Amino acid sequence: xxxxxxxxxxxxxxxxxxxxxxxxxxxxxxxxxxxxxxxxxxxxxxxxxxxxxxxxxxxxxxxxxxxxxxxxxxxxxxxxxxxxxxxxxxxxxxxxxxxxxxxxxxxxxxxxxxxxxxxxxxxxxxxxxxxxxxxxxxxxxxxxxxxxxxxxxxxxxxxxxxxxxxxxxxxxxxxxxxxxxxxxxxxxxxxxxxxxxxxxxxxxxxxxxxxxxxxxxxxxxxxxxxxxxxxxxxxxxxxxxxxxxxxxxxxxxxxxxxxxxxxxxxxxxxxxxxxxxxxxxxxxxxxxxxxxxxxxxxxxxxxxxxxxxxxxxxxxxxxxxxxxxxxxxxxxxxxxxxxxxxxxxxxxxxxxxxxxxxxxxxxxxxxxxxxxxxxxxxxxxxxxxxxxxxxxxxxxxxxxxxxxxxxxxxxxxxxxxxxxxxxxxxxxxxxxxxxxxxxxxxxxxxxxxxxxxxxxxxxxxxxxxxxxxxxxxxxxxxxxxxxxxxxxxxx
Amino acid sequence: xxxxxxxxxxxxxxxxxxxxxxxxxxxxxxxxxxxxxxxxxxxxxxxxxxxxxxxxxxxxxxxxxxxxxxxxxxxxxxxxxxxxxxxxxxxxxxxxxxxxxxxxxxxxxxxxxxxxxxxxxxxxxxxxxxxxxxxxxxxxxxxxxxxxxxxxxxxxxxxxxxxxxxxxxxxxxxxxxxxxxxxxxxxxxxxxxxxxxxxxxxxxxxxxxxxxxxxxxxxxxxxxxxxxxxxxxxxxxxxxxxxxxxxxxxxxxxxxxxxxxxxxxxxxxxxxxxxxxxxxxxxxxxxxxxxxxxxxxxxxxxxxxxxxxxxxxxxxxxxxxxxxxxxxxxxxxxxxxxxxxxxxxxxxxxxxxxxxxxxxxxxxxxxxxxxxxxxxxxxxxxxxxxxxxxxxxxxxxxxxxxxxxxxxxxxxxxxxxxxxxxxxxxxxxxxxxxxxxxxxxxxxxxxxxxxxxxxxxxxxxxxxxxxxxxxxxxxxxxxxxxxxxxxxxxx
Numbered sequence: 001x002x003x004x005x006x007x008x009x010x011x012x013x014x015x016x017x018x019x020x021x022x023x024x025x026x027x028x029x030x031x032x033x034x035x036x037x038x039x040x041x042x043x044x045x046x047x048x049x050x051x052x053x054x055x056x057x058x059x060x061x062x063x064x065x066x067x068x069x070x071x072x073x074x075x076x077x078x079x080x081x082x083x084x085x086x087x088x089x090x091x092x093x094x095x096x097x098x099x100x101x102x103x104x105x106x107x108x109x110x111x112x113x114x115x116x117x118x119x120x121x122x123x124x125x126x127x128x129x130x131x132x133x134x135x136x137x138x139x140x141x142x143x144x145x146x147x148x149x150x151x152x153x154x155x156x157x158x159x160x161x162x163x164x165x166x167x168x169x170x171x172x173x174x175x176x177x178x179x180x181x182x183x184x185x186x187x188x189x190x191x192x193x194x195x196x197x198x199x200x201x202x203x204x205x206x207x208x209x210x211x212x213x214x215x216x217x218x219x220x221x222x223x224x225x226x227x228x229x230x231x232x233x234x235x236x237x238x239x240x241x242x243x244x245x246x247x248x249x250x251x252x253x254x255x256x257x258x259x260x261x262x263x264x265x266x267x268x269x270x271x272x273x274x275x276x277x278x279x280x281x282x283x284x285x286x287x288x289x290x291x292x293x294x295x296x297x298x299x300x301x302x303x304x305x306x307x308x309x310x311x312x313x314x315x316x317x318x319x320x321x322x323x324x325x326x327x328x329x330x331x332x333x334x335x336x337x338x339x340x341x342x343x344x345x346x347x348x349x350x351x352x353x354x355x356x357x358x359x360x361x362x363x364x365x366x367x368x369x370x371x372x373x374x375x376x377x378x379x380x381x382x383x384x385x386x387x388x389x390x391x392x393x394x395x396x397x398x399x400x401x402x403x404x405x406x407x408x409x410x411x412x413x414x415x416x417x418x419x420x421x422x423x424x425x426x427x428x429x430x431x432x433x434x435x436x437x438x439x440x441x442x443x444x445x446x447x448x449x450x451x452x453x454x455x456x457x458x459x460x461x462x463x464x465x466x467x468x469x470x471x472x473x474x475x476x477x478x479x480x481x482x483x484x485x486x487x488x489x490x491x
Numbered sequence: 492x493x494x495x496x497x498x499x500x501x502x503x504x505x506x507x508x509x510x511x512x513x514x515x516x517x518x519x520x521x522x523x524x525x526x527x528x529x530x531x532x533x534x535x536x537x538x539x540x541x542x543x544x545x546x547x548x549x550x551x552x553x554x555x556x557x558x559x560x561x562x563x564x565x566x567x568x569x570x571x572x573x574x575x576x577x578x579x580x581x582x583x584x585x586x587x588x589x590x591x592x593x594x595x596x597x598x599x600x601x602x603x604x605x606x607x608x609x610x611x612x613x614x615x616x617x618x619x620x621x622x623x624x625x626x627x628x629x630x631x632x633x634x635x636x637x638x639x640x641x642x643x644x645x646x647x648x649x650x651x652x653x654x655x656x657x658x659x660x661x662x663x664x665x666x667x668x669x670x671x672x673x674x675x676x677x678x679x680x681x682x683x684x685x686x687x688x689x690x691x692x693x694x695x696x697x698x699x700x701x702x703x704x705x706x707x708x709x710x711x712x713x714x715x716x717x718x719x720x721x722x723x724x725x726x727x728x729x730x731x732x733x734x735x736x737x738x739x740x741x742x743x744x745x746x747x748x749x750x751x752x753x754x755x756x757x758x759x760x761x762x763x764x765x766x767x768x769x770x771x772x773x774x775x776x777x778x779x780x781x782x783x784x785x786x787x788x789x790x791x792x793x794x795x796x797x798x799x800x801x802x803x804x805x806x807x808x809x810x811x812x813x814x815x816x817x818x819x820x821x822x823x824x825x826x827x828x829x830x831x832x833x834x835x836x837x838x839x840x841x842x843x844x845x846x847x848x849x850x851x852x853x854x855x856x857x858x859x860x861x862x863x864x865x866x867x868x869x870x871x872x873x874x875x876x877x878x879x880x881x882x883x884x885x886x887x888x889x890x891x892x893x894x895x896x897x898x899x900x901x902x903x904x905x906x907x908x909x910x911x912x913x914x915x916x917x918x919x920x921x922x923x924x925x926x927x928x929x930x931x932x933x934x935x936x937x938x939x940x941x942x943x944x945x946x947x948x949x950x951x952x953x954x955x956x957x958x959x960x961x962x963x964x965x966x967x968x969x970x971x972x973x974x975x976x977x978x979x980x981x982x
Contacts, residue, residue: 102616202620
């Protein structure tokens, strides 16, 4: 392929958002674009972005989604709805390839033997009340200053002290930290104001792996229209040559000229300065409304550590385990996590593959532990220390008479170590604003974003419904393809 | 007392709303009214309205609230907040006189021995999804026609058929009927559109009884300012005599002249025609906007049946039991319930006094069963048939090796039989409108209600926050007292 390419549309990034954009541009009956007019540039040597189904690392024959793993908001999830309607069981069998892994979680505390009596102590009731309290606290007035999840929670325990038991206060103070395993950051950082979310339905685990969606989208895009190992280093919208409005350069020397660009790189990449490694140079620079919006939100680092065992020494009938942190340890700030923290420093959330695959279990099984930043960053770069950290915590799960065995295999995600991803997804720190970036990048608000409307954005960080999720990224790609098709028609 | 009275303010009804109005008129430091200027007219021979703490019927020494029994919305409940702040433990001891009776309910089905495995079958997860589905179904567009709770639920089970197990479909179709024991009407009548409610916090059972609140309010009102057995039959706002704008007549021949009236009679009484027994004659008649709003909402009949036993043959550690209906029986329409229905015709919700009083239990204990219309109407007028109906249902609760014994005492509510109450509280039938009556009666919307602004309304049916609840009635009384104090100041 020549080092100069001329097309109509360049899609930057071959994750769900980018692939969905290209797919629709090439398959929507209303589109006039031929495949030669669309190109997808992908920085990495693989496509899929933050969807990464690992089918080869397991010694048990499992496949693991190291990135996105659930269908969220299943009452309004377009990706799930299409999978049901497609009814293409060779690609994805909705009945067999999914599992609602949402049986009430077993809860363990460092100072307590065996699971806590969550029902008897009414810990879920108190936690529901705490969450409602937080919601109401910030609803009171729009001008109430944000507080961290940790600080706003403490106000509840002070105010309702007389109506709660000692056990409820002791445990529920820490149970609320389960949000760390949603946002990928610790509760001293999580925005209390935006911590409690409403969901459109249950979460449905994708047992087979999200790779099916990448394959499905890829089927609508000729192979030669996706260029991997093509990291964009410059987007010049002052271009005057080749009859195109925009010139794009990649780090491997490719120049591409086009009229439309759909930028689907992660928020974490947009947040890099042009001088940073892997930063993108914008000509002219991104306007202040966009750069300021990029400063109003953070990026989390939800990670996964999977231990495979040759025997199941924990309860194979439970979907999930929550292990509370030892709150006396306190939170080790990010910059100080230079060595392995002591076990129980952070709460852990664990999904149980023995339950997920209970109808079809090999001899052993595995536990998949979710981690938050800064633990994610540490373990993703020190994989061989993961078992040392988690062994005393997982020992809580051992059934009576069962001995914890060492894993036969350790698999971890590597998102923080991947220079093209740098974490998991958008996360709201205290005082962050969840809507500003979406307003600037969704293309749906006049006078916002880049005023050259031929520069578009897609991805989980550019959309409100499904923010941070596969179906959000998917919908944002659909949105941009539709906009370009409509815009080409009308020009 | 003379048969002609002249005052400034007449409060009609000595329930929470009326007593709170009178209390604030006489105790608010901003009020200029002396006690001789305020009178409360109560139709019944007792005060309290739909608060009725029965301290005498029990053979076990318990007190039972036959009307309102919980603090609802406890994160924003003004009555509870005041009780905490008062800290007057001789009147009400918040720590000892309340109990969060919200441990996960044990669930029983007619065709199943012992409690259902709610956790293992994930029935609560499916029910949460169903409730969210209903919410989203009607949020889709404001113009979507209402459906009964029964009909909208069925749409969920059709749409998500492939993702649910047979057990989940079988049981969850009936679990959603628990709303019958909230609204006091059956699910074929309940408005689907307004069935799913958001609450500001847990429900806290008032163990001691709500009588404390009546006593508290009563302390601020001289005894002679409340006239019981004074049922109002006429409100004439064309009055020209005695220098007052309004003349009121009671069925026992009392005439009262005043400038302000606060009407706190139940919605069910306002809905009576002037020609009906216990109806109120309005001169001039209520305007069409008010009468039409009164036709846009119904009145439910939540009832209670309490069985006392001299031994505890059920589990004393469970707070609540839910017994599902046998759906093959179908729903017996109201007009046909001329004889006792077969057991399991309606779902039952039961609170367990053995658990509520577990630290201080007499030899036996009691179960309090909630009933919905039309069962409430039937059992409140055929109290001696209650055990025949419930015995086979309660037998589900017997612990292994324990024999169900006959009750030593049966206590029922009598709200449907009380001509001054006629049921429990506002209930939304399919196609009803929850806001119209509040708009007309709350006094907060210009051009609504009665244009003579000196005629005010209060009660659970006149307020949005706390509708149907004690704290709503309380807040509505507070609202009207504040309005009158302000209005008198400014005239």
